[in-house]
């Protein structure tokens with residue numbers, strides 16, 4: 567069993583790399599239906615977490631997740647900062663209360679509900695929730711990491727068919743249809759990076 | 771600093787530093803230094819955007835034990851302001867309200883109300899009367 571230290575460092579690096587690689591694409595998606603800053607904002611957040619990695623990796627995993635959430639709130643901005651921040655803060659807090667006894671799928675579901683409340687959004691509104699809910703469903707049915715990642719990518723693509731109901735993209739009404747939601751896209755990239763990391767480094 | 775002011779404080783949050791500062795200037799012209807006032811505009815690099823850490827600092831700077839009314843422009847400004855308020859922690863977070871009103875008009879009329887010593891609920895209600903419901 568690897569220590570939390572290696573796991574935390576690995577996850578931080580995997581997410582940081584995924585956002586660095588895709589930052590320009592995320593800005594491009596956001597330019598089409600928003601203000602064009604999603605990639606820049608996410609990169610700023612991942613950079614802040616990455617620079618703090620030596621402190622974060624000394625913590626227990628749940629506490630590290632919560633503090634990464636706080637760091638994202640304080641650095642990302644836009645709607646993404648509070649949404650990703652809420653997801654991780656709620657997830658970390660719940661995991662630390664339950665330690666290893668709780669059912670991760672249920673805890674993850676509760677954290678997603680907190681994100682929905684924060685964004686006053688639901689399924690089908692063309693937000694990162696349209697990736698989070700399907701991921702949660704996959705975890706619930708104990709899918710493999712590869713299938714979870716595939717579902718995340720597919721779910722992000724499906725947001726192209728949706729009309730934006732929240733955020734700046736909603737100002738475009740029907741014209742938001744035909745474009746992938748940038749938040750859903752970053753969520754899919756992060757999920758893929760996390761799943762790939764866990765797949766490679768899963769304890770024997 | 772705490773308890774120094776007896777009037778409700780005003781915080782302006784915009785995606786644009788120019789809009790936030792300009793709105794604060796208009797408020798200041800109206801009420802001088804009778805109301806604690808602060809603003810946060812843009813992302814941490816000074817570009818367009820929002821910044822929860824900056825909003826938190828602005829709320830601290832305009833702190834009044836009688837409450838703080840926060841004025842926001844677009845969605846991200848509201849969501850980040852909500853996060854900043856939560857990060858203040860209880861019980862102070864209960865003394866801060868985000869007003870559902872137009873940014874400039876809301877802040878100016880709220881400040882005028884606050885400068886007369888109105889409580890937070892009255893300051894917020896006066897600004898929100900401007901809102902198309």
Ligand SMILES: [Mg+2]
Nearest residue numbers: 600601603604
């Ligand atoms: Mg944006």
